[in-house]
Amino acid sequence: MGIGGAERWVVETAMALLQKGYTVKIYTASWDPNRCFPETKDGTLEIVKPHFLGIPRTIFGKFQAICALWRCFLLTIWMLWREERRETSLVIVDAVSSPLLVLKLFGIPSFFYCHFPDLLLAKRENRSYLYNCYRNWMDKIEEYTLSLAQKIVVNSNFTAQVFQRTFPKLAKKGSISVLYPCIAVNWTAAFEAQHQTPTTTIVSLNRFEWKKHVDLLIYAVAYIRDAQLLDKEQWNNLSVVIAGGYDPRIDENVACLQHLESLVQQLDLKDKFEFLVNISDQSRQSLLSKCKMVVYTPVNEHFGIVPLEAMAMKKPVIACNSGGPKETIIHGETGLLCEDSPKEIARAIAKLLKDEKWSQQLGEKGFYRVQQCFSREATANQLDEIVSELLLETGRNNK
Structure with a gap:
């Protein structure tokens, strides 16, 4: 538990x-x-x-x-x-x-x-x-x-x-x-999230395990920089929070977090990423309310609760086009489903950042989908x- x-x-x-x-x-x-x-x-x-x-x-x-x-x-x-x-x-x-x-x-x-x-x-x-x-x-x-x-x-x-x-x-x-x-749908939290000024561009929520494929997001951010998919102001404002469950007794958790932190340093992206472990429910909700989007990177995930949590806060979701997210996310309506490559994830991120009105519409439709099907x-x-x-x-x- x-x-x-x-x-x-x-x-x-x-x-x-x-x-x-x-x-x-x-x-x-x-x-x-x-x-x-x-x-x-x-x-x-x-x-x-x-x-x-x-x-x-x-x-x-x-x-x-x-x-x-x-x-x-x-x-x-x-x-x-x-x-x-x-x-x-x-x-x-x-x-x-x-x-x-x-x-x-x-x-x-x-x-x-x-x-x-x-x-x-x-x-x-x-x-x-x-x-x-x-x-x-x-x-x-x-x-x-x-x-x-x-x-x-x-x-x-x-x-x-x-x-x-x-x-x-x-x-x-x-x-x-x-x-x-x-998930429990909170109308008040969703309304407040929609009307807050985002302080974080992207949030990733997962346990620190290899199968969560979080390095895909790190490589995608590097691709955004190298391919210049965003203008200078958008790039300067881009920030990513990677948060999740972490148990120091589990070797995989320790090794995975160390690898992700090392990868960020190798790619010279230290100023773009923040890592948080074992955040409270209140902090989790705060992260979701203050971000522009959620990127969910597991491949062939059995179900995946994070996309629902994001949609319940009226946030668009980018996820890999496999497993459970194919059943929770309607591509182009409540989020974006991409192939599991840094290039595709990077393009999806840039697309949402360049069209904030459409991004907001995805969040709205995602909220109502959660209410109808996953409440x-x-x-x-x-x-x-x-x-x-x-x-x-x-x-x-x-x-």
């Missing part, structure tokens, strides 16, 4: 269920009050975290997957021991599928929310024979435990297609539902249907 997009989905889903009258508790093996969303800290959502599981995050920096499997497995046993099983109507399992085995044994209805198959997230290139044997074993466990869920729900049509190709046997057993992540209300209604259907099938009370 950190501050990434998957964790944001958990929070928004819990809030949507509360809105529909359900009683909700979030059980997690990891929660840090210094790195969490405010709803999990201020009492809005009940967070239950045992302190005696005894399973580390990794073993000598390795075996993260099996540690997560056992942590969640023991967490589920502890949850059912702590709670009266008859009072638990439904368990939503997120990210790690091992709890599904325990829930099946105890007859507790469940559905699994798949952000992306773990099987495809593991890096297998140039790995040892022993590692590949370990991963094959983990992959089989993942597929078996997923088969125990009453229903599988994914975050986008893109992920649904990937899931069906990855687990064809599971896909044949039943339909896979798509439940888009949602908490829209997700709450769809989620209520899924939960009610499962509870009806199992004869459990639904609220």
